[in-house]
Amino acid sequence: MYLADSSGREMMKPIVILGTGLAGYGVAKELRKKGASAPLILITQDDGRFYSKPMLSGALGKGQDADALASASAEKMAQDLDAEVRVHTSVDAIDTAAAEITIGAERIAYASLVLAVGSSPIRPPMQGSGAEDVLSVNNLGDYARFRAALEGTKRVAVIGPGLIGCEFANDLLQIQRDVTLIGPDKWPISALLPEQAGRALQQSMAQAGAQWELETFNGDIEKTADGYRTELKNGHVVEADLILSAVGVRANIGLAKEAGVTVNRGIVTDAQMQTSAPNVYAIGDCAEAHGRNLPFVAPLLLQTKAVAATLTGTPTEVAYPHMPVIIKTTLHPIVTLPPAPGAAGAWQVEGDAEGVLGRFHNEAGEMIGFCVTGNQTAQKSALVKQMAPVGG
Numbered sequence: 353m354y355l356a357d358s359s360g361r362e363m364m365k366p367i368v369i370l371g372t373g374l375a376g377y378g379v380a381k382e383l384r385k386k387g388a389s390a391p392l393i394l395i396t397q398d399d400g401r402f403y404s405k406p407m408l409s410g411a412l413g414k415g416q417d418a419d420a421l422a423s424a425s426a427e428k429m430a431q432d433l434d435a436e437v438r439v440h441t442s443v444d445a446i447d448t449a450a451a452e453i454t455i456g457a458e459r460i461a462y463a464s465l466v467l468a469v470g471s472s473p474i475r476p477p478m479q480g481s482g483a484e485d486v487l488s489v490n491n492l493g494d495y496a497r498f499r500a501a502l503e504g505t506k507r508v509a510v511i512g513p514g515l516i517g518c519e520f521a522n523d524l525l526q527i528q529r530d531v532t533l534i535g536p537d538k539w540p541i542s543a544l545l546p547e548q549a550g551r552a553l554q555q556s557m558a559q560a561g562a563q564w565e566l567e568t569f570n571g572d573i574e575k576t577a578d579g580y581r582t583e584l585k586n587g588h589v590v591e592a593d594l595i596l597s598a599v600g601v602r603a604n605i606g607l608a609k610e611a612g613v614t615v616n617r618g619i620v621t622d623a624q625m626q627t628s629a630p631n632v633y634a635i636g637d638c639a640e641a642h643g644r645n646l647p648f649v650a651p652l653l654l655q656t657k658a659v660a661a662t663l664t665g666t667p668t669e670v671a672y673p674h675m676p677v678i679i680k681t682t683l684h685p686i687v688t689l690p691p692a693p694g695a696a697g698a699w700q701v702e703g704d705a706e707g708v709l710g711r712f713h714n715e716a717g718e719m720i721g722f723c724v725t726g727n728q729t730a731q732k733s734a735l736v737k738q739m740a741p742v743g744g
């Protein structure tokens with residue numbers, strides 16, 4: 353736990369946290385709340401400002417720029433957390449045997465290391481003279497570039513009619529853009545919703561002006577004199593001033609993998625969020641716990657509390673309650689608690705274009721998922737109570 357400083361005095365080794373998103377700053381806050389006295393070092397590739405990432409896909413309609421979304425600077429966070437926050441810094445390697453990280457020629461020894469390095473947008477295969485110009489938004493800097501690029505535009509194409517693509521499209525409609533959503537999906541947000549719920553959203557957004565090009569995309573993006581042009585597999589041509597890609601995220605596992613830490617789709621952890629390497633934890637979008645990536649805020653908040661408890665002497669497993677996902681499509685709001693991927697069973701859906709209520713039952717007749725949309729969203733709490741017990 354101790355190392356010597358330049359004068360030979362013994363110093364406590366720090367807890368090093370890679371990442372200053374909700375997971376990284378979250379675990380630092382929890383550690384201080386629990387009275388941890390260890391030195392804390394947080395390291396981030398970005399500018400270290402604190403912000404709530406879910407606000408990125410609802411900020412245009414509220415007229416908020418990136419500065420308005422950031423609620424504290426890196427300096428303020430460092431002061432509040434009594435921590436060192438290193439910004440615009442990339443960790444190059446982790447030596448798990450020596451318990452050190454490497455930044456260029458510098459090596460920093462850690463008592464514990466928390467990987468909170470997030471996820472990156474998946475880029476669908478795209479080719480053509482305009483492919484490089486396609487934007488994606490996954491942090492404050494991306495959002496600032498996106499907002500600046502929207503100046504003077506009218507037509508925006510969104511590739512990816514999933515949760516994040518639909519939220520951005522909903523937001524773009526609030527600022528009077530002509531929006532076309534494009535993707536191979538059969539219906540919107542098909543990974544999390546039964547068809548009727550996705551169709552209700554599709555209809556509400558169409559009434560607000562959205563064009564839908566579903567079950568079609570070929571990745572060919574060409575520059576034109578006044579913007580971009582993509583010809584779809586169905587023969588339709590979409591012309592746009594700006595193209596946004598939002599086809600999902602992939603956990604950032606590269607650093608851990610190179611260090612020999614076990615990875616799968618995420619950095620593999622046990623129920624305490626401990627990785628295969630001693631004193632190395634992973635939380636947030638980069639982690640895979642119970643065989644699943646859970647790239648949402650509710651699970652990461654539980655993970656930060658559990659890891660902080662473990663690091664302050666109370667080994668704690670993360671126990672997840674039912675965690676419905678709120679989809680911020682204000683034109684047709686949605687709350688969904690989809691069944692685990694691959695779960696056997698079937699959706700039973702009722703409702704109409706104004707609102708849909710769906711229940712997913714397994715073969716034993718237990719409700720293991722639900723969704724509510726539009727005028728049915730008030731049913732959310734009642735449905736959570738009807739769910740089969742977690743892990744049951």
Ligand SMILES: Cc1cc2nc3c(=O)[nH]c(=O)nc-3n(C[C@H](O)[C@H](O)[C@H](O)COP(=O)(O)OP(=O)(O)OC[C@H]3O[C@@H](n4cnc5c(N)ncnc54)[C@H](O)[C@@H]3O)c2cc1C
Nearest residue numbers: 371372373374375397405406443469470636637647648649
């Ligand atoms: C547009 C959008 C809307 C969303 N809406 C919702 C919602 O409504 N509800 C919900 O629950 N979830 C939502 N999510 C998901 C949610 O925001 C994420 O699950 C959460 O913010 C992830 O936080 P994180 O701290 O794990 O990762 P991030 O916030 O991505 O932070 C990763 C950090 O790691 C740093 N980093 C990466 N690699 C290195 C390296 N090598 N060295 C140093 N630092 C490194 C980065 O600089 C960054 O500081 C949304 C996501 C997006 C993109």
